[in-house]
Amino acid sequence: MTTIQDKRSFAPAGDTSLAQFPIARPRRLRLSAGIRRLARETTLSVTDFIYPLFVRYGKDERRPIGSMSGQYQWSVDRLPDEIGKIVALGIPAVMLFGVPATKDATGSGNYDPEGVVPQAIRAIKAAAPEMVVISDMCFCEYTDHGHCGIINTPDAPHYTPRLPEGYVMNDLTLELLARASVTHAEAGADIIAPSGMMDGMVGAIRAGLNASGFEYVAILSYAAKYASGFYGPFREAAESPPQFGDRSQYQMDPANRREALREVALDVAEGADMLMVKPALPYLDVLSAVRQAYDLPLAAYQVSGEYAMLMAAAANGWLDLRRCALESLIGIKRAGADMILTYFAKDAAAWLAKGV
Ligand code: PBG
Numbered sequence: 158m159t160t161i162q163d164k165r166s167f168a169p170a171g172d173t174s175l176a177q178f179p180i181a182r183p184r185r186l187r188l189s190a191g192i193r194r195l196a197r198e199t200t201l202s203v204t205d206f207i208y209p210l211f212v213r214y215g216k217d218e219r220r221p222i223g224s225m226s227g228q229y230q231w232s233v234d235r236l237p238d239e240i241g242k243i244v245a246l247g248i249p250a251v252m253l254f255g256v257p258a259t260k261d262a263t264g265s266g267n268y269d270p271e272g273v274v275p276q277a278i279r280a281i282k283a284a285a286p287e288m289v290v291i292s293d294m295c296f297c298e299y300t301d302h303g304h305c306g307i308i309n310t311p312d313a314p315h316y317t318p319r320l321p322e323g324y325v326m327n328d329l330t331l332e333l334l335a336r337a338s339v340t341h342a343e344a345g346a347d348i349i350a351p352s353g354m355m356d357g358m359v360g361a362i363r364a365g366l367n368a369s370g371f372e373y374v375a376i377l378s379y380a381a382k383y384a385s386g387f388y389g390p391f392r393e394a395a396e397s398p399p400q401f402g403d404r405s406q407y408q409m410d411p412a413n414r415r416e417a418l419r420e421v422a423l424d425v426a427e428g429a430d431m432l433m434v435k436p437a438l439p440y441l442d443v444l445s446a447v448r449q450a451y452d453l454p455l456a457a458y459q460v461s462g463e464y465a466m467l468m469a470a471a472a473n474g475w476l477d478l479r480r481c482a483l484e485s486l487i488g489i490k491r492a493g494a495d496m497i498l499t500y501f502a503k504d505a506a507a508w509l510a511k512g513v
Contacts, residue, residue: 158400158452159457160222160282164181165301166316167306173213173319173503174192175228175251179261181188181340181385182426182431183396183426184507186342189285192490193374193491195498198390199487199490200490201486201505202246202349202509203246203249203505203506203509204247204249204251204508205486205490205496205497206248206249206496206498206505207249207250207251207289207291207456207493207496207497207498207499207502207505208243208248208250208251208498208500208503209240209246209251209254209255209474209498209499209500210230210231210234210236210252210253210277210498211228211229211231211254211255211256211277211394212230212231212232212233212253212254212255212256212273212274212276212277212397213230213231213232213255213256213273214232214233214257214258214273215232216228216232216234217232217234217235217236218231218232218235219231219393221234222390222393223393224389224393224394224461224466225269225391225393225394225461225464225500226319226472227466227468227500227504228394228500230256233276233277233280234280234282235506236277236280236281237279237283237284237285238281238283240281240284240288241284241285242503243288243503244285244287244288246502246503246505246506247306247506247510248502249288249289249433250288250289250291250348250496251277251281251288251290252291252292252294252350252498253290253291253393253397254274254279254293254298255267255273255274255277255299256273256298256395256396257272257298257299258273259300260298260300260301261299261300262301262302262307262308262310262313263300263307263315263333264296264298264299264300264307264337265299265334266298266339267294267295267296267298267333267337267340268333268336268337268340269300269340270304270340270343270344272340274292274341274344275340275341275343276344276502277293277346278290278341278343278344278345278497279345279359282344282345284285284401286425288334289348290345290346290347290348291337291346291347291348291349291350291377291510292341292346292348292349292350293350293352293462294334294336294337294338294341294349294350294351294353295351295352295353296330296333296334296353297353297395297397297399298328298396299395301400302399302490303397303398303399303400304325304398304399304402304404305330305334305352305353305354305355305404305407306325306326306327306329306330306353306355306407307323307325307329307330308323308324308325308326308376309321309322309323309325309326309345309360310322310323315329315375316329317424319385321389321400324357325401325406325407325482327356327357328357329341330353330355331355331357331358331361332361334351334353334355334358334361334362334365335361335362335365335366336365336479337363337470338351338362338365338366338374338400339366339369339371341383342366342369342371342374344471345368346373346374347374347377348374348377348430348431349366349374349375349376349377350360350376350377350378350379350433351376351378351379352435354379354382354404354408354409355378355407355409356423357427358378359376359378359423359424359427359429360400360427360428360433362376362427363376363427374429375431376428376429377429377430377431377432377433378424378429378431378432378433379433379435379458380417380420380421380429380433380434380447381409381417381420381421381423381432381433381434381437381440381443381447381461382406382408382433382434383408383410383411383433383439383440384403384405384408384409384410384411385435385436385460386409386462387436387437387439387460387461387462387463388436388460388461388462389461389462389465390461390462390464391461392461394401396425396459398472401450407454408429409492411439414442414443414446415491416455417434417446417449418450421447421450421451425451425453429453430454430461431453431454431455431456432447432451432453432454432455432456432459433455433456433458433498434447434455434456434457434458434494435457435458435460435498436458436459436460436463436474436487437458437459437460437463437485438459438461438463438485438487438489439493439495441488441492442458442492444457444489444492444493444494445471445493446494447491447493448494450493453463454495455493455494455495455496456494456495456497456498457492457496457497457498458497458498458499459485459486459489459497459500459501461500463485464500464501467481467482467485478504478509479504480499482501482504483505483507483508486499486501486505
């Protein structure tokens with residue numbers, strides 16, 4: 158017969174100061190919903206959420222995104238109504254992605270003051286001045302080749318023979334990122350969020366904003382952004398797949414964790430106000446490591462593929478959507494995120510308001 162004394166020997170080493178069974182019974186704190194609530198270590202709140210929005214040209218458009226059911230591309234004229242709903246749910250911030258009418262080699266739609274995102278920012282700020290507007294700052298939606306920066310091609314005026322052909326020209330892209338950031342700040346963006354993984358992007362944008370009098374506009378850096386297959390549905394949503402190659406020349410190798418800390422360190426030194434790890438679920442260890450090493454506000458992006466796989470499984474009746482979405486979100490919080498970019502923001506806000 159096993160005695161209680163025998164069971165004590167299963168106490169994990171190092172925990173000898175803790176009470177052991179049968180004095181210790183962790184199940185006491187799980188007995189009722191009330192006790193579980195008291196003992197809960199992490200909470201999810203609507204104020205944690207940032208809702209990504211796709212904005213496009215056109216009139217009275219609400220185009221469903223096939224691979225992301227429940228998500229749409231909105232024409233600017235329909236934004237005030239949609240923003241009203243987002244405000245009513247208590248969601249404090251949106252992240253904007255632009256789907257321009259035309260694309261070109263240098264992504265000029267990104268720094269055109271009449272571009273779709275500046276128009277959207279003005280429409281949102283007019284409808285809801287308190288809504289925090291974050292502008293995703295990248296060129297992939299605006300370039301005809303779909304890369305996140307300017308490409309070195311022999312036929313282009315910016316061709317530089319010293320650089321490899323097909324290379325995403327880092328430093329030229331920085332100049333244009335700074336210019337586009339000023340354009341979005343002029344339109345009223347509260348936060349600029351560079352997502353292209355160009356070296357020096359945070360410093361270049363900070364300098365550009367400061368030089369134009371926008372020292373008060375914050376930078377949320379996509380500091381550790383991985384070359385991920387989970388962006389697949391987004392590329393349909395933003396109409397931005399690369400026309401050749403992939404993004405592994407500039408986005409991070411999924412195998413690397415130490416490199417993420419180095420990327421973050423560089424962005425902090427360049428003046429990032431907030432940091433992001435992206436995607437979320439496959440990179441919770443990275444999120445946790447960044448949380449432990451830095452005090453800046455930390456965001457995680459639950460990306461399009463993370464959303465799409467939960468939606469697809471739920472549509473088949475294989476997973477309970479509400480449970481699994483909230484479980485994913487609390488896991489992201491527990492790993493160290495202060496805020497979460499999520500396509501579930503509206504649903505989760507409604508679920509939380511109902512107290513589930
Ligand atoms: C733009 C950008 C992407 C995402 C956010 N900003 C796409 C990419 O890098 O290919 C992905 C977001 C998502 O998948 O939800 N660079």
